[in-house]
Amino acid sequence: MKGYLLIDFGSTYTKLTAVDIENEEILGTAKAITTVEDDIMIGFNNAYAELQSKLKDKKVDFVKKLACSSAAGGLKMVAIGLVPELTAEAAKRAALGAGARVMHVYSYDLSSKEMEEIKNSNPDMILLAGGTDGGNKECIIGNAKLLAKSGMDIPIVVAGNKVAEDEVSQILEDAGMFYKVAENVMPKLNTLNVEPAREEIRKIFMEKIVEAKGMKNAEKYINGILMPTPAAVLKAAKTLSLGSDKEEGIGDLVVVDIGGATTDIHSLADGEPTKPAVTLRGLQEPFAKRTVEGDLGMRYSAVSLWEAASTKRVLKYLDDKSIDIEAGCKYRSENIRMIPDNERDIKFDEAMAKVATEMAMERHVGVLTSVYTPCGVVYSQIGKDLLNTKYLIGTGGVLVHSENPEEILKAGIFTTEDPMHLKPKNPEYLVDRSYILSAMGLLSEEYPDIAVRIMKKYLVNTKKICCITK
Template identity: 70%
Template sequence: MNAYLLLDFGSTYTKLTAVDIDNEEILATAKDITTIEDDIMIGFNKAYEKLEKQLEGKDVNFVKKLACSSAAGGLKMVAIGLVPELTAEAAKRAALGAGARVLKVYSYELTKDEIEEIRNSDLDIVLLAGGTNGGNKQCILHNAKMLVEGNVNLPVVVAGNKSANDEIRELFKEAGFYFSITQNVMPQLNTLNVEPAREEIRKVFMEKITDAKGLSNAESFVNGILMPTPAAVLKAARVLSEGSDEEEGIGDLVIIDIGGATTDVHSIAVGEPTKPGVNMKGLEEPYAKRTVEGDLGMRYSAVSLWEAAGSRKLRAYLKDEKRSINLEEKCRYRNENIRMVPATEEDVKFDEAMAKVATELSMERHCGTIESIYTPMGAVYNQVGKDLMEIKYMIGTGGVLVHSKNPADILRAGNFSKENPISLRPQHPNYLLDKTYILSAMGLLAHDYPDKAVRIMKKYLIEVCNHQEGN
């Protein structure tokens, strides 16, 4: 049978998924520890041996092998813009949507100290933006010159005021920089145009970054490392929501990915006000939006999760009214033992309480808010960010959700709450679970077969019931 082998070189695990293309079935999945320090193919080979055992007796012909990667820290970027709330924020959103970890966002004219900080950062790509088309071009030109003078010789994606492109091209060519110029992330005031920059970042990742990440050994085996893993998940989310040429999508959705270091939230929705009389305020939101919370993780970021949540919130999820649990001790243990697997019921409950905190806070940060302003004419209501109250589906992925006996109870922590009525979080979503970790694989498959990817996700994403609500 003809099959695709879809690989995710993750920061912790290398995950393999074998898909029967003709019958649209998942034949087998396997994973092993990612071995980026030595040779990434060591971990891959161990996972592949597990996969082969599951495929014994089946006549499988892998017609294509595609991969995504977040190994060695994933794709790390800084975004540079003009005004913090406008072009700098637009650049950040473009980078996040491309699957990057945005280490820092810089605004206005760069200083020598900031150039030194950028040069000493462990970066992969610089995204240089600034100015609407025909607007201020002095800032982006100054910043381009500062990158050259400071010898920040990293791949640069330029996505700013088109009036500055000719001068930047000459400047970078003369300096011998590797760069690409694409459309402005904010061509007009408050108008986002992030897709061209996202695509350009993906191309640079494929051309330049895979070698630096030690993935060149894998490239001799696979047909291509197409994109960073988060970009593959966002691709899967979008095709599942919108559908494809032949297959209808399931509608607006949110994906919550709870990991050891971060919690990622992806939303596919316009996010306009669902209540009458509400005005939009601030920067336009991307239809396909990704946010990354680096302080909300189950292991690497366990201590920062506790600090972000506060003891009372974590104890409330633990139902620890007597304060008998040493929160700091348990979080620090997880931080120092990143491969810890819960062995007792107490450990399971603590992990699930952490997951609820991660879900609640990450959704609170991802979703929009509503504010009321009182004027002589009465109250005026403004919305900042996305309104996701009427979202149809909330999809969970990540180990703590996959292994939970009641994953919907964890996802429910991200819902609308009367205690925080200004947060426009989902009210009554249906809950789906990525039990077999197929989302990144389906993002890869959608590159060639979007129809099949949609049908497979509909088949393998499991609907889960909330024990508390009984839905």
């Protein structure tokens, strides 16, 4: 039997998915602690041994072994643009969509303090943007000169004003810096063009960053680490939403990915206003949008979740109001591999997950604002309208292991108490119980039709989970 082995070298766990391409079935999944500090192949081999035990007598010939990775901190990037709400924001969105963790976003001319901050943050890559095509070119040229003088040995993607492209390239070339040029992330005012920059980021990740993360041992065994894990999840979501050449997609959807360090939201929708007489304001939204909330995590950033949410907001989701929220969050941040093994800890984790979902969705979706005019109240929309989103899909440990994941996901839907945040109103709830989304993002690079059909088959409706656990 010929199969594909799809690997996710995660920040905490290395996850393997074996797929029978011919019969379009998942043969088995397995995971083990990621061991990037020593040799990443130790964790892989542990997971592989578990997978082989699950496959038992099945003789599988893995003709392809494809991987994504967020090990060793994932892909850390700095984004630089001109105007904060325009090219700087466009650069940030391009980096996020490429699967990066954006550490800092800078606008206008970089100061010496900001240059020092960039050096100290030790990013893996820099996205240098600035100016619409034919617009301001002095800023991106000046920032290129500062980067050239910095002495940093960091890959740079240049995606700004095309009029400045030749001069910026020459500056970086003379400084001996590794760089690639992509199309402008904002060629015209309020018009996004992020895909070319995302593609260049992915290529550099494969060519340079994987080696820098000490993952060459893995590359000897597999056919390639194609992209960062978050990019693979977004790729899977986009493929599932739009479909492929031969397979219909399922339409607009949102993926809620709750992890130990961050909560990521991926939305696949145009986000145009659904309410009458609402005007759009602000930067154009990409169809495939990812946001990352670094202060909303279940372990590494548990304390920052409590600080961002407040004790009252967490207690709202707990029946036992006597629980010490601060102490519970601090314990989790100090014991990042804690697995809840009693009802009290399970309920606490699920309350944290509900808060993370609620707040991350608030930050991701569009917002209505009202302006009073002589003709009455006028409403404008900034961001995506996701009210009519068909599906809300959950992934991440707390959702996968929950007996009632729908209740966690419901924390992220529209409420009449908060009518201005344009969250999904009445979606269908699905859960990635087998951790297959990142794997399907990898598979869709070669077999998008099969990837869509497998996701339709293996993403579980939460109603079925509730029936099984009752």
